[in-house]
Amino acid sequence: MGKLTVLALRVVLVMLLGGSVFVQAVMVPLLAADLREAGADPLLVRAPVIAIVFLGIVAVQAVLVCVWLLVTKVRRGTVFSSTAFRYVDVMIGAIVAAALLVFGLGFVMAPGEAVPPGVVLLVGGVGTALLGVALIVVVLRTLLAQAIESKAEASRLRGELDEVI
Secondary structure (H helix, E strand, C coil), rough: CCHHHHHHHHHHHHHHHHHHHHHHHHHHHHHHHHHHHHHCCCHHHHHHHHHHHHHHHHHHHHHHHHHHHHHHHHHHCCCCCCHHHHHHHHHHHHHHHHHHHHHHHHHHHHHHHCCHHHHHHHHHHHHHHHHHHHHHHHHHHHHHHHHHHHHHHHHHHHHHHHHHH
């Protein structure tokens, strides 16, 4: 990965992380105030929606931090090591958690007339898409494992060749 690519990716990651902190600090309280003014039931709607949004942002932040750490490993040339699995596993868990939170949001929104059924269906589609992203990351994790295995095999064969020579 080139220096410019790493720099551009890190700038994007910082902007996304900063934006997510802003949303947590400013927008979530505003959402809570809007739900209070709308007369949403505190136990059935307001608290679950605020919790889901807050935890969803935490899941996104976890993914962003893991991507940052993996980019650092790529830049240092150490991404093909077993320590990279830790970050990939956290990413998979965070994406699955975000999908479950989105399904939970759909569940909270479904009863009553306040939200059209099509919106609830779209929320379910987003949750399904997130599960698809998690499965893609699982495939990429498998490719990382195969690359690490291939690198180890190449090192072993190189060692045997050195002994023969």
